[in-house]
Amino acid sequence: MTCDMTIEHWMPDEEERKTYWGWYYKLPEHVQKLVDICPPYIPCWTMEEGDHYSIVSFAEKPNSTECAITVAHGKDSRHPGVAVFGITPEDLKPCGCGNWEPPTDDQITSKRAELERRFGMSLGAVVSPDTDREMAEADDNGTIH
DSSP, X not given: OOOOOOHHHHOOSHHHHHHHHHHHTTSOHHHHHHHHHSOTTSSOEXXXXXXXXXXXXXXXXXXXXXXXXXXXXXXXXXXXXXXXXEEOGGGOEEOSSSOOOOXXXXXXXXXXXXXXXXXXOOTTOEEOHHHHHHHHHHHHHTOOO
């Protein structure tokens, strides 16, 4: 993965960088490796379908060295405000748009109603990659909205 964005671009303030590195060095080594591949200071990420994501968290499976990433869809995505867990670093690449933007209040209201209607879940729910793909396929087929 190639990216021109460095921590100095995203956190130009020395105090912010100290806070970041203090957090980073408290992580287990296998999580640090994941953070190195997908640094959270990259402002926007994408996957093959072209949506815009922000990294929400890095998680390790209990009693394991396996890690995954949780991302949130931005306002320019098909599912604004929805978080998706279990993403691997191979799934993500820096977007290049320069700035992930959060969903608007109207987008959140609309997506919340859709999720409650279709899946019985609230917008605060975090979906699996499979559910995210299912939602995207339904969008593509015009079977929701």
